[in-house]
Amino acid sequence: MSDELFVVTVTYSPGPHLDRFLASLAHATERPVTVIMADNGSTDGSPEEAVERYTNVKLLRTGGNVGYGSAINRAVAEYELATTTDYFVVANPDVQWGPRSIDLLLDAAARWPRAGSLGPLIRDPDGSVYPSARHLPSIIRGGMHAVVGPVWPSNPWTAVYRQERENPSERAVGWLSGSCLLMRSAAFAEISGFDERYFMYMEDVDLGDRLGRAGWQNVYVPSAEVLHDKGHSTGRDPAGNLAAHHESTYTFLADRYPKRWQAPLRWAFRGALGARSRLVVRSSLKSRRAMRKGRR
Incomplete structure (x- = not known):
């Protein structure tokens, strides 16, 4: 197989x-890189x-906003990455x-031959470390994080689920952020x-879970670092996106408990x-109205 590395990103008016x-990709690897943009209907021309x-960028139009995972799958299928390469990168723009x-x-992939996915340490724009390597959500851990997290952010269930108190170390985890x-x-x-x-939302949690069930590992590699200015597209409709997040969370949990007696x-x-969705959506809409009032 070629040394060429493919990087797949999903664009939706990324600006x-x-x-x-x-531009920063040149610092990330010495390999020749081809970037595939799976475009979900951008209108900004970027x-x-x-x-x-x-010259190393290719544009694949998906035909509309088909979602993140679907766009990645189409790019992988179109360029036959799953069969013609050993590795490829998935990253937000x-x-x-x-x-x-x-x-x-x-380098870490060579040390972890059963690693199906590997993720870097991710920093927020303010330099803080984003908790991108997490446990899989269980009924208690994930449920308490979901229910009490909005009103008690420092609760112990959220801290354990997000592994916030873990020192950054190379290790296998439940799932990794799909942003990189x-x-x-x-x-x-x-x-x-x-x-x-x-x-x-939740497509990366589901991916990590299914990789683990198939005998693969999800490996956190904090020696590799990226910065993620998250939410550039989801911030356009925060209320709608919050509702979508809760719907995806239900899909994930319902899949794991599918039996009739469950x-x-x-x-x-x-x-x-x-109930949580209605609460956070109302809170989001209220905050946006207050912000608009303040600008007048």
């Missing part, structure tokens, strides 16, 4: 983030500008690459990629998540 993503400016970040992930992943092609092919029922548990999930 100036995309240029920073592409993907087209990128194709003109960078609002990522900025740290020095040797991709090469360090590749090195994927082992064989693992991605074995589980048929992302589950396309998830339009947005129906009361699914009803409980649906009721609790519905």
Whole structure:
């Protein structure tokens, strides 16, 4: 197989983030890189500008906003990455690459032959470390995080779920943030990629869980660092996105407890998540109205 490395990103009017993503990529690896932009209906012209400016960038139009996982799957299928490469990278276009970040992930992949996905340490724009390596959500740990997290952010269940008190160390975890992943092609092919029922949110949790069930590992590699200016697209409709997050969470949990006798548990999930969704959506709308008033 070639030394060429493919980086797949999903674009949806990414604006100036995309240029920073592409410009900083030169610092991330010494390998020749081809970037595939799976475009979900951008209207700002930035993907087209990128194709003109960078010779190693290809534009794949998905035909509309098909969601994150579906767009990644289409790019992988179109360029046959699961069968013609050993590894490929999946990353949001609002990522900025740290020095040797991709090469360090590749080095770690050699140390972890059963790693299906590997993720770097992710920093927020203020320099703080984002908890991108987490346990899988259990009924108690994930449930308490979901229910009490909005009103008690420092609760112990959230801290354990997000592994916030863990020192950064290279280790296997339950799942990794889908904002930046090195994927082992064989693992991605074995589980048929992302589950396309998830339009947005939880597709990375589901991916990590299914990799683990198939005998692969999700490995956190904090020696590799990226910066993520998260939420550039989801911030356009925070209320709608909060509702989508809760719907995806229900899909994930209902899948893990599918038996007939577990129906009361699914009803409980649906009721609790519905109540939480209404609470946080109302709070979000109220905050936006207050912000608009303040600008007048």
